[in-house]
Amino acid sequence: MAAATPRRQPDNPVPIFEALRMALEQIRVQKLKSFFTLLGVTIGVMFLIAVVSVVEGMGNYMEHDIVGKIMAVHTVELRTRPDFNLGDVDDAMIADWRRRPRLTEEDLHPVVDGLPPSTRWYMMSEDQITIESPFARPRQVLTYAVTGDYFTIKSLGVVSGREFTNQELESGSLVVVIGQDVKDHFFPTVDPVGRSIRMAGVPYEVVGVAEKQGSTLGFSLDKFIIAPYRAPVHRLLNRDRGVIDAIVVQAPDDRILADAQEQMRQIMRVRRKLHPSQPDNFSLNTPEAALATWESIQKYLVIAAIVLPAIGLVVGAIVIMNIMLVAVAERTREIGIRKSLGARRSDILAQFLFEAAALSTLGAATGVGLGIILAQIVTKVTPMPVSIAPWSVWLSVSLGTVIGIVSGVYPATRAARLDPIAALRQE
């Protein structure tokens, strides 16, 4: 546009600051119109921020809580069926899982004895059972009967009292370690250590209280009771004799874990007498597998989180373009005046582009603010965790600027091309 010719002395362009000042002045004097102009971009960005925040929050939950709290790092769980039914699960698969043989105590030693010495393991049965105490009404609590290195693998510390001794684990003593919520419910005013709770009428002594685990997706992670596997309670958890829920193995790193997992698979296939053509009739679950399932879903969610608000942004862009065309028509005389005072085409172009870009960026920034508020509301009223991703904020604001520039090009070009004489004649 600004073709240099030999005769011309070098010109200073209108400083960016000045162009920006003019743009903001225009927005300031036309607040209401600016507000409506921005609505599309603002709403688009608001939903983009909110949806991405929820997706990010879910991602953090999956990575942090599932791997760190519910399962544990570098572990593989041998179970009858998968833990996380994410992805395509049809009725036939569920029926197949139901028909699978259950794991038993007899599986434990063949599976774990051959594993590398650096690995740890525990065996577990779990279920909700009714707990009674003299201090509170009976209540259903998730109870685990465990043996092996349960506390070490789960990184579960005890803040009051102690863990089980080896002898207690071996002999199946009537002792339990309880979670914080269990303590708060059954022993609201007294120290539970040394007192007892009853499970199916049998008293168990509380020897320890586990450290607080917090909550995830709105569910408390502190409502649990742990007992030695050999204690009689395991018969309440799995009524069929010898049946257990899981054998969990932890390795020091992923490579050893992969070896251990393969070894467990082969041993189980032999024990189940599976023909090479038959699929496994048991599951080896890792947090990484759960995470991979999540990540494949997350990809689509992020795309949806961008595509859906994008529709709002496209509408917003069209609105901005229209409003800018109206502005050019309304301000034809101003353009004429500016041209008569020496504004070049490029100056007028820059002025209207800046105005559109400033308008749209402002709309996007407002949308970011509203999106963050919306995300906070979501996390308050639903159990869904949210996390504001910095990239989504930068993306939104830059998107706003780009939308402004793109939708401003046509109106600004029209303004720049106006004939000054005709423009000055405009009433």
Next chain:
Amino acid sequence: MSPDTLVMPGADAAGLGTTAERRAVIAQTGAVPSREWVIVTRGLTRLYDMGGETVRALRGVDVAIRRNEYVAIMGPSGSGKSTLMNLIGCLDTPSQGEYWLNGHQVSKMTDNELARIRNREIGFVFQTFNLLPRATALHNVELPLVYAGVGSAERRKRAREALDRVQLGERMLHRPNELSGGQRQRVAIARALVNRPSILLADEPTGNLDSGTSEEIMRVFGELAEQGQTVIMVTHEPDIAAHARRVIVLRDGLVASDDRYAAGDTSRRDGRGDPTPAAG
């Protein structure tokens, strides 16, 4: 006999040139006029295409104006005075002919070069003031400096000086709608002068003002002319044109008469039709 020979000798002493000199500079087609000529047009022609019909707004206008002249361009509507004004103001380019402004041939310039000339060489004063309604007087006056790329501190300083020059220093933070017509036109004059242009170009500067205010604005123009500012003013009012020292009358796209008067000659301000030469 040419009217020029009848003008008081003092006019030539002020360096305004003779008719012969004007004819000479106009006759040298294609030659760069010497420095004392601010404006030289040679056979300036402007054609408009109006629905297939060609309208000849200017049909070969020859005008030569020296630095420090105070010129009024008159003529009935349709005579081409607005077209000439637009060409002199570099808002438009001629269909044929030459237009030399300060030794540069404007008729050959690109859009950007024209913008630059409007910015540096020409100060416009319009009938309808043409101030930006939402900007303060100060900001309006700063605008030409914005497009000249002057930094904001320098801009503010020069805009204040220009407003002081038209006695509006007190009202520089007022918006146009808070100012009277005369004050608005003085803001416009300050804006026209702020970039120290070669010519002050006024299009019916008193057309929207009452006669008292018109006199006030004409006094400002007179003072500027005294100080050596070249002033060119388009008007259809003879008593306004009478303030100028030279009156060019256009008729049907051609110069009908080009007469000069001595400074301070007030005999023409009685509202008789077209101004006539002082003698002959």
